[in-house]
Amino acid sequence: MKKIYDVIIIGGGVVGCAIAWFLSRFNLEILLLERELDVCCGISKANTGIIHSRSYLTPETVKGELHQRALPWFPKIEKELDFHPLVTGALTVAFNRDDLNYLKSLKKIGKYDDTEILSLQESQILEPNLSDRIIATYYDPHAMVVSPFRLTLAFAEGAALNGVEFQFNRLVEGFDLKNSKKIIVKTPNENYEAFFVVNAAGLSSTKLAQQSGDQVPTLSAFKGEYILLDKENQGFVKNIIYPVPSLVSKGILVSPTPEGNILAGPNFESCYDDDTSTTFQGLNEVRAGAQKLIPRFPFDQTIQIFAGIRPTLPERDFLIFVSKKYPGLIHLCGIESPGLTASPGIAEYVGELLIQQGLSLKEKDQIIFRKAFPVFHDCDWKKREDLIAQNPDWGHIVCRCEEVTLAEVKYALNMNPPARTMDGLKRRIRVTAGRCQGSFCQMHLPSIVMNQLNISIQDLLKSGKNSNLFVGETKKVVNAHATPH
Ligand SMILES: Cc1cc2nc3c(=O)[nH]c(=O)nc-3n(C[C@H](O)[C@H](O)[C@H](O)COP(=O)(O)OP(=O)(O)OC[C@H]3O[C@@H](n4cnc5c(N)ncnc54)[C@H](O)[C@@H]3O)c2cc1C
Known part of the structure; x- marks a missing residue:
């Protein structure tokens, strides 16, 4: 007999996974459908990672309300998902009197006792590389950064541990009603049935909402390009350095990452909704923006450039609503910044909408807490010795730049949800994410993955479907033992 789910979630970005984790604490049958081969393959994979x-x-907006609602969730996330954001603090910089007035408004909105407006000299004690053209900064010690992949994965792993089912390579194409209560979710592979459906499909959620007969304004896509520096520069910037925002975005900022890199970006540029290319012009804009804040920004230490896409609605706010045609269907549209920060607040709000629509949320007797797998690179020598004594795979370094071990590769391939592509491995354990960007480990990583997954070399994928790393042989060894002339 066909399984009927209580809730189907469409989309394995940070929002879909946060909703899955939130709902997994209740007695429900939950399925998450994702069109890619992994979680965190959409907007959530390329952003600044700031909480x-x-x-x-932003006061008086849905995104502002859900942002505020989300912040008290982070201590719970630390406890239940063993996921720890890096508290960096932030400086917002003023170059003139108008900017200074904006800094005062931040203090009013934040209502923290320990934030303050600092002179340039005081600011440069915190950040010695700040531009001398700055007249003041607003210092907020509460800002945090996360790895967006790792937050999404922590939600996904926490949800899976508590019974949520994940299915990948499932492109949702539309919906149908089965009697008045059940919704049929259609994919090319098969159809699924549920009493409630949450459309958290990121850039595609408005299209899906329109397909379900609901009226949603058309989405515009705006690209944000980034430059990532090598870890050698760790400490060059310790706080997030925000400019005063423009009318359209938070502006080009500079931020440390939890792994020790430094990130500059993003710009704001109209684009197609699948265009994640970087351009000479866009990267120059990022350079100029970062140098305005930090004139000696060491761009010669760049190891990666990339772009993310904002799904923006004309109102520049989140639009979360119940479908007119399908009372059990909830659409989440326009989840742009601060969607990563707001994700647990969005999840809680979606839970409330589901209750209003008739879903009964009964807490489970027991919730399983996630325990993060050790990161060899972050372990002290004693812990490293203990790990190697338990399992020699911990002593087998696969990626030199990031000191990733064979034990971590095996874990990433076997966890739930598992890595099935090279990028899936990179996002979970940072193999290939360091200074050499895989030049060294890409030589032997493929054979480890082939052996572990029992697949052929042609089946190795870089990222999504049809991203095969190897397509065929270019040379053959005719006689390995022939003596050279
Ligand atoms: C440049 C930039 C910088 C940002 N910086 C920050 C920041 O510093 N802090 C912050 O809080 N927020 C930030 N954000 C916002 C944040 O990244 C997003 O709000 C958030 O990642 C959105 O997550 P999502 O789950 O809604 O979307 P996604 O991550 O795109 O997830 C949607 C998923 O649905 C899948 N999908 C799509 N269509 C279908 C379908 N038909 N069937 C099945 N699956 C489907 C996709 O493959 C995707 O995996 C930034 C965004 C950008 C672009």
Whole structure:
């Protein structure tokens, strides 16, 4: 007999996974459908990774309300998912009197006792590389940064541990009603049935909402390009350095990452909704923006450039609503910044909408807490010795730059949800994410993955479907033992 789910979630970005984790604490049958081969393959994979503090919420908007609602969730996320954001603090810089007035408004919005407006000299004690043209800064010690992949994965792993089912390579194409209560979710592979459906499909959620007969304004896509520096520069910038925002975005900022890199970006540029290319012009804009804040920004230390796409609605706010045609269907549209920060607040709000629509949320007797797998690179020598004594795979370094071990590769391939592509491995354990960007480990990583997954070399994928790393042989060894002339 066909399984009927209580809730189907469409989309394995940070929002879909946060909703899955939130709902997994209740007695429900939940399925998450994702069109790619992994979670975190959409907007959530390319952003700044800032958990914006209360000072930066946009008052009187849905996104502001859900941002505020999300912040108290982070201590719970630390406890239940063993996931720890890096508290960096943030400086917002003023170059003139108008900017200074904006800094004062941040203090009013944040309502923190320990934030303050600092002179340039005081600011340069915190950040010696700040531009001398700055007249003051607003210092907020509460801002945090996360790895967006790792937050999404922590939600996904926590949800899976508590019974949520994940199915990948499932492109949702539309819906149908089966009697008045059940919704049929259609994919090319098969159809699924549920009493409630949450459309958290990121850039595609408005299209899906329109397909379900609901009226949603058309989405515009705006690209944000980034430059990532090598870890050698760790400490060059310790706080997030925000400019005063423009009318359209938070502006080009500079931020440390939890792994020790430094990130500059993003710009704001109209684009197609699948265009993640970087351009000479866009990267120059990022350079100029970062140098305005930090004139000696060491761009010669760049190891990666990339772009993310904002799904923006004309109102520039989140649009979360119940479908007119399908009372059990909830659409989440326009989840742009601060969607990463707001994700647990969005999940809680979606839970409330589901209750209003008739879903009964009964807490489970027991919730399983996630325990993060050790990161060899972050372990002290004693811990490393203990790990190697338990399992020699911990002593087998696969990626030299990031000191990733065979034990971690095996874990990433076997966890739930598992890595099935090279990028899936990179996002979970940072193999190939370091200074050499895989030049060294890409030589032997493929054979490890082939052996572990029992697949052929042609089946190795870089990222999504049809991204085969190897397509065929270019040379053959005719006689390996022939003596050279
Ligand atoms: C440049 C930039 C910088 C940002 N910086 C920050 C920041 O610092 N802090 C912050 O809080 N927020 C930030 N954001 C916002 C944040 O990244 C997003 O709000 C958030 O990642 C959105 O997550 P999502 O789950 O809604 O979308 P996604 O991550 O795109 O997830 C949607 C998923 O649905 C899948 N999908 C799509 N269509 C279908 C379908 N038909 N069937 C099945 N699956 C489907 C996709 O493959 C995707 O995996 C930034 C965004 C950008 C672009």
